[in-house]
Amino acid sequence: MWVSLAAIIVVASAIGIGIMLAISWFPAQGSNVAPKIDTFWNVLIVVSVPIFVSVVTMMLFSIWRWRQRPGEEGLDGPPIHGSTKLEVIWTIIPTIIIAALSTYAAILLLDIQAAPAKGTRVVNVNGIQFAWNFETKTDAGPVKSNLLYLPVNEPVTFDIRSKDVIHAFWVPAFRMQVDAVPGITTSYSLTPTKVGSFDIVCAELCGLGHAYMRSTVTVLPPARYKAVMAGLAHASAAVGGSK
């Protein structure tokens, strides 16, 4: 009986892991951080699916095997006084799993939060109910815009601020997210690795217009980026000058 149960758990876990890994959970990887985050996610799947399958299998088996049959309504099971051995096992195994995953997560976090190299491009990200705006310095002058542009394969640091309530600056394709908190500057750095347009989303419920607090980041080849930024710098200067 225990052998068949173990076999069911092994087979169902393998199927479950296969299905979960086959699902594409996230948008295309758009930054150097994305593969690391996705690998971490896959590790979590491989570790957690067998636990889920084991618990559900044992629960269903117990319900079936030790269910109350007609005529047993008044009966009670034999008294149980606990099992030290079992309790030690079910404390130690989860402790090891949690400690290992936490260590992996901490190492990964330190890695993706490593200080940016000096001279890294800085984009000031400002959250406001209910929009994002972006400020950056370029060779052609300062640029202010509601759409974000970045050159591909060049590291960038986002300095994130809020003018009112707490927002969160999230580009799902980049995988990174941090709160925009009034009064302080939060930041993260990454390198966009894929040319294209990606969603920017506010990931912190910030009021009635939260769902509309979206923008787009367009990652461009460096030469194209330069041309676009020159045009925007011109426009920004014109707007500034007309005040």
Ligand SMILES: [Cu+2]
């Ligand atoms: Cu918001």
